[in-house]
Amino acid sequence: MTQLETPPAAPKLGRKRDHTRxxxxxxxxxxxxxxxxxxxxxxxxxxxxxxxxxxxxxxxxxxxxxxxxxxxxCMKQIDPDFSKLPDTGSLRGDLVAMIKAPSIAEGERKMRVFAGVMSMISDAPELTESIHAAIVEPRMAVNRFLLQRAIDRGEIRADADVETLALISQAMVSYRVLMLREPVTRDFLVSVIDGVIIPAVRR
Missing domain, CATH: 1.10.10.60 (Homeodomain-like)
Known part of the structure; x- marks a missing residue:
C-alpha cells in the first residue's frame, strides 16, 4: 500500500440484538x-x-x-421433584393434596394456550412435541408416580393401566376448558378423582 492509498474502512457492525428480555x-x-x-x-x-x-x-x-x-x-417445562410430592398413605389423599389454587390457574392457562395454537399445528407440527413436553408430560409424570406408588404399597390393583389413568384428569380438564368453556374448580377435580380414577383402580 502506498502512502497515497486510503486503508479500507472497517465494516460497520449492526446493532447487537438484546436477548435479555x-x-x-x-x-x-x-x-x-x-x-x-x-x-x-x-x-x-x-x-x-x-x-x-x-x-x-x-x-x-x-x-x-x-x-x-x-x-x-420455551414454556416452563418443570421436572417434578418426586421427593416433595404429598404422601398421605392413600392414592385419593395424594391426588386431592395435589389440588392447589396456583396449579389450577396455571393448568387453565396452559389449556387456553393449547387452544390458541390448535389452528397452527398442521402448519407447524413441531408445536405438538412442545405442547406435550410443556403441558402434558409434567402432570402425567406426577400422576404416573402416585399411581405406581399406590400399586407398590398394595393399595390398588397391580394391573391398573397406569399410562391411561395418568392422562384421564388432564383429558377431562382439556374438554372442560376447551369444549365446555367452563372453569376448572376444586370440586370438579375431586369429582374426577372420586368418580373416575378411584373406581377404576379399586382392588
Missing part, C-alpha cells in the same frame, strides 16, 4: 395467546403486554407465527 416477551406472548387465541393475537398486543417496542420484537421474530412457536417451545 426474551423470556419476558415470550411469557407475554403466551398471556396474549391464552387471552385472545392465535387469530386475535397481534405483535402490538405482545409488545404492549411486555412493555417493549414493536421493532424490538420484529428484530427477533420475523412473524407472529415464529413468535408463537418460540413461546410454546
Amino acid at each position: 426474551d423470556a419476558e416477551i415470550l411469557d407475554a406472548a403466551l398471556d396474549v395467546l391464552a387471552d385472545t387465541g392465535y387469530a386475535g393475537m397481534t405483535v402490538d398486543m405482545v409488545a404492549a403486554r411486555a412493555k417493549a417496542g414493536k421493532a424490538t420484537l420484529y428484530r427477533r421474530w420475523a412473524s407472529k407465527s415464529e413468535l408463537v412457536i418460540d413461546a410454546v417451545a
Whole structure:
C-alpha cells in the first residue's frame, strides 16, 4: 500500500440484538395467546403486554407465527421433584393434596394456550412435541408416580393401566376448558378423582 492509498474502512457492525428480555416477551406472548387465541393475537398486543417496542420484537421474530412457536417451545417445562410430592398413605389423599389454587390457574392457562395454537399445528407440527413436553408430560409424570406408588404399597390393583389413568384428569380438564368453556374448580377435580380414577383402580 502506498502512502497515497486510503486503508479500507472497517465494516460497520449492526446493532447487537438484546436477548435479555426474551423470556419476558415470550411469557407475554403466551398471556396474549391464552387471552385472545392465535387469530386475535397481534405483535402490538405482545409488545404492549411486555412493555417493549414493536421493532424490538420484529428484530427477533420475523412473524407472529415464529413468535408463537418460540413461546410454546420455551414454556416452563418443570421436572417434578418426586421427593416433595404429598404422601398421605392413600392414592385419593395424594391426588386431592395435589389440588392447589396456583396449579389450577396455571393448568387453565396452559389449556387456553393449547387452544390458541390448535389452528397452527398442521402448519407447524413441531408445536405438538412442545405442547406435550410443556403441558402434558409434567402432570402425567406426577400422576404416573402416585399411581405406581399406590400399586407398590398394595393399595390398588397391580394391573391398573397406569399410562391411561395418568392422562384421564388432564383429558377431562382439556374438554372442560376447551369444549365446555367452563372453569376448572376444586370440586370438579375431586369429582374426577372420586368418580373416575378411584373406581377404576379399586382392588
